[in-house]
Amino acid sequence: xxxxxxxxxxxxxxxxxxxxxxxxxxxxxxxxxxxxxxxxxxxxxxxxxxxxxxxxxxxxxxxxxxxxxxxxxxxxxxxxxxxxxxxxxxxxxxxxxxxxxxxxxx
Amino acid sequence: xxxxxxxxxxxxxxxxxxxxxxxxxxxxxxxxxxxxxxxxxxxxxxxxxxxxxxxxxxxxxxxxxxxxxxxxxxxxxxxxxxxxxxxxxxxxxxxxxxxxxxxxxxxxxxxxxxxx
Numbered sequence: 001x002x003x004x005x006x007x008x009x010x011x012x013x014x015x016x017x018x019x020x021x022x023x024x025x026x027x028x029x030x031x032x033x034x035x036x037x038x039x040x041x042x043x044x045x046x047x048x049x050x051x052x053x054x055x056x057x058x059x060x061x062x063x064x065x066x067x068x069x070x071x072x073x074x075x076x077x078x079x080x081x082x083x084x085x086x087x088x089x090x091x092x093x094x095x096x097x098x099x100x101x102x103x104x105x106x
Numbered sequence: 107x108x109x110x111x112x113x114x115x116x117x118x119x120x121x122x123x124x125x126x127x128x129x130x131x132x133x134x135x136x137x138x139x140x141x142x143x144x145x146x147x148x149x150x151x152x153x154x155x156x157x158x159x160x161x162x163x164x165x166x167x168x169x170x171x172x173x174x175x176x177x178x179x180x181x182x183x184x185x186x187x188x189x190x191x192x193x194x195x196x197x198x199x200x201x202x203x204x205x206x207x208x209x210x211x212x213x214x215x216x217x218x219x220x221x222x
Contacts, residue, residue: 042213
């Protein structure tokens with residue numbers, strides 16, 4: 001299953017609302033996860049099963065969608081949110097990731 | 107607190123072998139599903155292999171027949187034996203707990219460089 005994220009990168013300011021989309025090449029129900037990765041660090045799970053917030057993740061992060069189209073929203077961008085975000089399908093092996101969306105400071 | 111600590115990476119020539127280790131604390135490797143995920147320099151994430159708690163193993167197509175995932179209960183450690191290494195296997199390799207619907211715990215990674 002191919003996962004396509006858009007945009008590949010974006011520039012935003014602190015306080016902005018940011019939306020990242022992820023599209024699957026076939027229906028994956030709600031088997032979609034979002035990860036955040038900062039430079040030289042391991043990825044961190046943010047959202048699982050499309051809309052469930054991982055324990056300890058700030059509530060400004062939210063996820064939505066089903067079947068083939070999914071969205072990660074950051075309601076008010078904070079300085080620590082500048083990072084690369086990846087979606088990942090867990091519907092069937094091989095588990096596959098999107099190519100990533102880099103969120104940069106405007 | 108769960109900790110996953112990878113080791114065993116390094117520089118190896120094409121065709122060579124390496125064994126990566128992932129020492130776990132705070133969770134029992136054999137009671138969990140565990141995966142390896144890799145990231146080539148400047149690139150995105152790629153799932154490599156999983157070992158389920160029942161012992162079944164799966165691999166991405168590009169490493170089938172070359173990589174072997176396993177666990178050692180006495181050491182509470184996950185392994186990835188990598189043979190017939192190729193330049194395109196160059197990446198940071200992460201071990202993760204695989205919940206079958208997400209990867210919730212990650213190690214810090216170990217770097218594998220395949221070059222002549």
